[in-house]
Amino acid sequence: MPVPEWLRIRRSSPIAAEDAAQWTKCPKCSEMIYRPDLAANLWVCPKCNHHFRMHAFDRISLLVDSDFTEIGGDLLPGDPLGWTDKVPYPQKLERDREKSKLTEGVVCGFASIGGFPVALGVMDFNFRGGTMGTVVGERIALLFEAARERRVPVVIFTASGGARMEEGMLALMQMAKTTLAVRRFHDEGGYYVCVLTDPTTGGVSASFAFQADVIVSEARAAIGFAGRRVIEQTIRQKLPDNFQTAEFLLEKGAIDMVVERRDLKPALLRLLDYGSGAKPSANGRVASAANRSESPA
């Protein structure tokens, strides 16, 4: 199986050499943490247990066995609206590419996790706040379509501020596109696990994130539809601290489980194991045909 360059580098030296700042301050408890220590601790603050937002490459590197074949990586964002606000959209994209070393807000591909072959999608908040534009939508749809052909489960890690403003309605329509891809995959018996990470909001929460068979959330992640500020402005009062957290959603019955990052991989392996009986078929609508008033021939 091919191993991309970045994965090899991530594996051999977890901290990028060009990283000038070797110390990071925990945004929660202000502890100064030596970055190699932070990386070794899965990007969790050793003092207060704060979960740092993870780079997609780090997430994949920690998760997969050895292989990762990226798909849709050659799809790059254009500027369909000719958008400018403070700066032109292409300039924002360039800046985020530099900063994050990513080509878009999601990395998709095939890998195995603990021996389970999976189609894996990992979103990254460092690229345009993980917002879903045409390329994110397209890559996610491709992932589900490819997973359907290969008959493997899909695992997606979400991190997103919602639909990408700079691509207007073309961005919003990716909610419809990804939904159709999830539905087709699922109707043919596919198994889909979604891991919500900090933050998952807006159009991503209102489409493929909340369409999974099992919805896991990383501990203390912010999850919601409307932005916190929007709600506060609407109701003109401060919201409680735990509002729109993973724990809040668990309490309200909206997600299946909340997991600390150090327990995430074992939990995922158990979930993949439970789902290993799923028998997706690319021809029949196995999963739900029985419930329908009309089953196709």
Add this chain to the structure above:
Amino acid sequence: MNVIVEREKGLLELEQRIAELKAQAAQQPVDMSGVIAQLEQKYAEIQREIFGTMTPWQRVNMARHPKRPIGSEYIAALDQFDELHGDRHFRDDHAIVGGFAKLRGRRVVAIAQDKGRDTKEKVYRNFGMPSPEGYRKVNRLVRLAAHLRLPVVTFIDTSGADPGIGSEERAQGEAIAQSLYELADARTPVVATIIGEGGSGGALALALADRVLMLEHSVYSVASPEGAAAILWGDAARAEEAASRLRLTSDDLLAFGIIDEIVTEPIGGAHRDPGGTIARVLDAVVSALDVLEHVPADELLQRRYAKFRRIGAPA
């Protein structure tokens, strides 16, 4: 303040004067037809000037015009309607009205977002902002429609899904996601019409359809201009600027292939002829159903998939 309401004030005064003169002319022997004709010409000129070409921001205001026909008026224009209430879980959301209906003699399931007309109604309808139970009602009605092989007809007019505490507690995101999920595979024709404001995911949740129509001066947007301005510049007051960039007008969206058809409005906007506008929308819906009803369900779903799969895909 609504910029269209402001701009049409002078026009309405002129209209009133013409009407008064005409009434006078009918009672007096003096020939006033010259004056009247002159005023009418002037009226037409101003009308063309105001409404001939409208900026995106003016379209936003037209879509929000206080007299614009609202969802319940489309429902009322159907031959017959039997409302089906509630999501069977929590409560009946009044921002969404749905049920069995007859449209030009055809049995359908009709679903409309309704903003309400006067203040009391607006509060009752939560200003047309659906809560999760509203989307769960949609979900249920779409399933019912597919079960009975009735086409689904939706009328969309919302500034967005309700952003309140209760809506978050009951998982607004999940509710919209499931509404989309249900429409993605409903084995029956679905025709959606944007009749006013198509506000983000809260509108799209009723618009994953085989044919998407849009009233000429409606808008359909990834975020409200105010919301987008707040996100982009940290200043909701720059809404007009945001509106001009978001490409939210019917012509823009037709060019992008996001909508399939524009239903024209009378000059001055839908509220100048509510009955006629509603009738034209219903005509367009019926024409769409005429075509879709002959498509076998499997092919219908294939086409629906392909239709949305194309949007924003690399050429």
